[in-house]
């Protein structure tokens with residue numbers, strides 16, 4: 001029904017452009033409902049204006065990322081208001 | 093030949109050249125391309141609120157808040173209108189025909205000192221606009237597209253339609269307008285997109 005819905009692994013490449021860690025295995029806590037999950041288990045919507053990672057339990061927007069050319073400069077906009085925390089494992 | 097000239101002059105002098113007689117290229121804002129289909133972009137699951145649980149309200153800086161059930165909303169006088177629409181992802185679509193209730197009708201001369209409005213929606217989406225961009229016959233609460241009830245994928249049962257601005261301002265699944273004294277960036281406006289979004293000035297991103 002929602003053909004643009006992907007699983008959380010689909011956002012790994014985009015998050016990998018921003019963070020120097022494997023982000024699909026990072027743990028998130030939802031600021032809306034408190035559910036914890038791996039980023040790879042969240043729901044990803046690849047909208048043409050930006051990528052939205054949503055909580056699989058309550059649909060709250062956990063992470064919002066837009067990559068565009070504001071002011072003629074390539075830039076990432078990252079909104080993490082929807083996560084209570086992100087736990088990122090150091091590479092071993 | 094005389095009649096051809098006469099037609100030419102009468103049309104030119106009266107200045108009544110209608111949009112569909114203009115060259116299509118004159119109707120495509122900078123950086124846009126034309127599509128025949130109607131692309132659907134999803135930033136979340138498609139809400140499907142049953143009509144018997146749907147309402148629309150105008151709240152915030154208003155002397156008396158307003159609320160309509162679906163039945164009450166559909167009793168309001170509506171208009172059928174044809175406009176070109178422009179998405180910031182660069183597609184434009186010409187001559188889209190909608191039916192909806194003008195935001196002027198919804199406001200109905202309500203007393204407000206508000207300068208801004210935030211549209212709020214099922215699914216949590218918001219977008220912000222100066223009040224003057226949705227009044228004066230420039231915006232509608234649309235419930236039909238191309239003669240059919242508006243499909244959920246396109247924002248049904250009702251979406252805001254503000255066709256002179258990029259389409260993200262035309263909030264899908266809209267449930268109300270909050271009149272505000274101050275401006276508050278909405279879902280995309282707070283993620284680096286332009287606050288106003290005029291396609292003819294190519295106001296795509298903050299700083300454009």
Ligand SMILES: [Zn+2]
Pocket residue numbers: 030031032033034035055056057058059060
């Ligand atoms: Zn949640």
